[in-house]
Amino acid sequence: MYRLFPERAVGHPEGGDITIDRPSQHVLQRSSCLTRDNHLENRFCIGLPPRGRSIHAATAAYLLFELLPSVLMHVVFADNSDEQDLEHHIKSFEQQNAFWELPSENDLIAFIAKGIVLARLSGALDTASNKRQR
Known part of the structure; x- marks a missing residue:
């Protein structure tokens, strides 16, 4: 929107x-x-x-x-x-909600994927990173 x-x-x-x-x-x-x-x-x-x-x-x-x-x-x-964009948005929203419920359903505090890469320049910025760093 x-x-x-x-x-x-x-x-x-x-x-x-x-x-x-x-x-x-x-x-x-x-x-x-x-x-x-x-x-x-x-x-x-x-x-x-x-x-x-x-x-x-x-x-x-x-x-x-x-x-x-x-x-x-x-x-x-x-x-x-665009109908495809709308369907993609709804599916992403539903997946995000399911993802956020994972920790509490499994008696966890947080979920951090192994090998996760920060997709932003820093944790304080919304600016996307221009390269993948590990």
Whole structure:
């Protein structure tokens, strides 16, 4: 969803924008997109356009009632996504959930694969490593 969002939510020349959390490799209890029971919850921020110390109403109305619905129509519905990418994402999500349950199911604290290679430049950066080091 993030990959499609920025190219659609370009904001308005007078200010105001629509943003969504950028996913990263950090494990955080937050998400821009949640599924609960039978509904989908999308979380994003809307920066309302300023007009001095108040809000520019016409531009805010454009953001909320024209730009936002068009962005959501493009981003949220599967018709607008590559079906193979969507299936891959769902399978990866299910595998990740199963993986995270492994330690507790086996009375372990953590699971570290033998010969694991850090895929990032460092543990503090999301930047991918350009070479494999052991």
